[in-house]
Amino acid sequence: MENRDGDAVDPVPFGVVSATGVLVAYSFVPGYLLTFGVPLWAALLVATGTALGTAGFAYHRFVVTGRPADTPIEVPVAYRLERLFYGGLVVALLLATLSALHYL
Incomplete structure (x- = not known):
């Protein structure tokens, strides 16, 4: 490609x-x-x-x-790990929010 x-x-x-x-x-x-x-x-x-x-x-x-x-690759590993952590946190919060909306 x-x-x-x-x-x-x-x-x-x-x-x-x-x-x-x-x-x-x-x-x-x-x-x-x-x-x-x-x-x-x-x-x-x-x-x-x-x-x-x-x-x-x-x-x-x-x-x-x-x-x-x-x-x-010029991006430090710590920065990439931090982005991965926050991305996972956003996905987890989104799923938790959708689950909570189900019970409303």
Whole structure:
């Protein structure tokens, strides 16, 4: 795969993020929407939109604006770990909020 400058980029991060987005979207989105009374076809449509949005974001982030494959990573490990922690915290809070809305 090539970025917008024509340099070769590693396709693995794009594939991993896209596949993870598809798995999460189809695992959680329909179940949560069905508990709120949304029809199955609409829940699957939202899950598909979520999966496509994730794949589009991953393509833009890791392919279009990605660094060439032979460029060393310059982001410190502590910063990447911090971003991963806060991202997981946001996802956990989102799921907890959806679970709490179910009981209201």
